[in-house]
Amino acid sequence: MRLITYRDALREAMAEEMTRDNRVMLMGEEVGLFDGAYKVSQGLLKQFGPKRIIDTPISEAGFSGIAIGAAMMGLRPIVEFMTWSFAYVAFDQVVNNAANMRYMSGGLINVPIVFRGPANGGVNVGATHSHTPENLLANMPGLKVVCPATAYDAKGLMKTAIRDNDPVCILENTILYNDKSEIPDEEYLIPLGLADVKREGKDLTIVAHGRAVITSLKAAEILEKEYKISVEVIDLRSIRPLDEETILKSVRKTHRVLLVEENKPFCGVDAQLAFLIQEKAFDDLDAPIARVSAIDAPQIYSMPLEKLQLPSPERVVKAVLAMG
Numbered sequence: 001m002r003l004i005t006y007r008d009a010l011r012e013a014m015a016e017e018m019t020r021d022n023r024v025m026l027m028g029e030e031v032g033l034f035d036g037a038y039k040v041s042q043g044l045l046k047q048f049g050p051k052r053i054i055d056t057p058i059s060e061a062g063f064s065g066i067a068i069g070a071a072m073m074g075l076r077p078i079v080e081f082m083t084w085s086f087a088y089v090a091f092d093q094v095v096n097n098a099a100n101m102r103y104m105s106g107g108l109i110n111v112p113i114v115f116r117g118p119a120n121g122g123v124n125v126g127a128t129h130s131h132t133p134e135n136l137l138a139n140m141p142g143l144k145v146v147c148p149a150t151a152y153d154a155k156g157l158m159k160t161a162i163r164d165n166d167p168v169c170i171l172e173n174t175i176l177y178n179d180k181s182e183i184p185d186e187e188y189l190i191p192l193g194l195a196d197v198k199r200e201g202k203d204l205t206i207v208a209h210g211r212a213v214i215t216s217l218k219a220a221e222i223l224e225k226e227y228k229i230s231v232e233v234i235d236l237r238s239i240r241p242l243d244e245e246t247i248l249k250s251v252r253k254t255h256r257v258l259l260v261e262e263n264k265p266f267c268g269v270d271a272q273l274a275f276l277i278q279e280k281a282f283d284d285l286d287a288p289i290a291r292v293s294a295i296d297a298p299q300i301y302s303m304p305l306e307k308l309q310l311p312s313p314e315r316v317v318k319a320v321l322a323m324g
Helices: 006-020 044-048 060-072 084-098 134-138 151-163 211-227 244-254 269-280 303-309 313-322
Strands: 002-005 024-028 053-055 076-080 114-118 144-146 168-172 180-183 196-199 204-208 231-235 238-240 257-260 290-292
Touching: 002 006, 006 024, 006 044, 006 151, 006 180, 024 060, 044 053, 060 076, 060 084, 084 114, 084 134, 114 151, 134 144, 134 168, 134 238, 134 269, 144 151, 151 168, 151 180, 196 211, 196 244, 204 211, 204 244, 204 313, 211 231, 211 257, 211 313, 231 244, 244 257, 244 269, 257 269, 257 313, 290 313
Parallel strands: 024 053, 024 076, 076 114, 114 168, 144 168, 204 231, 204 257, 257 290
Antiparallel strands: 002 180, 144 238, 196 231
16 A cells, blocks of 8 residues: 555556556646646656647637547547636537437447546635536536545546546546545556445434545544534545445435535535435435535635635534534
């Protein structure tokens, strides 16, 4: 086992898959000469050369379309968005072309492509650079969506995504890039659609994804230490496909559930989870389903106010205590 950062885990996954399969390539703004805006692709240009690490113009719609065409012709591109906020100008390519091609071709044409990059607030970059569109992407049949919370998960999910024959969207969090996890020396993959019980408990279930998992784990420690409340924390890891079984099993054990996400609440991922739980485990609930999400407003530029806008351990603890 060795300890590496989330950033290094993503880089290792891409490098290993590019070494294993010469059809894998990376393209995006500043991924080559500049080593990536967040240094996720650092050293890859030197290792694999400019034909496989491709610096693109500032034109997300253009290079996303090129990558989708390349995938349809047999390559396996990885597209880096400097932020998922910039991917909005490429949504026609991502959600209309990449997502629908296999279905509309009757299964004759696959689109084995990975779209990846940061999707988070909390770093004081304003509303136009802070979107978390996992709910929008997951709404589109044909797209797979994952949100790793740890370096271990980031590497395993990235390798699986690159090998998948469908388009996979990986939403990362810049605040997590320096977080470290232990990973094994041998190769491993994490299946898409498999949640992880990050912490076992018996009194209440918290379901979260992305950085909200880390927030929830910190809250669970406080609740255990100060209030003797045993909290189980479920990390979705994969938004679509969704691991319903792990969620429902935990809810049926604890009989209370709090949903935590950094997404906005209206039509958020947790809205779907709440419907799922009340539809399939209503009789197992001893209290109404509760939620903690980002405050429903464009991302605030002011750093002190932005910290209040996003879920915090204190907000999670308060929500748990309010459930009775």
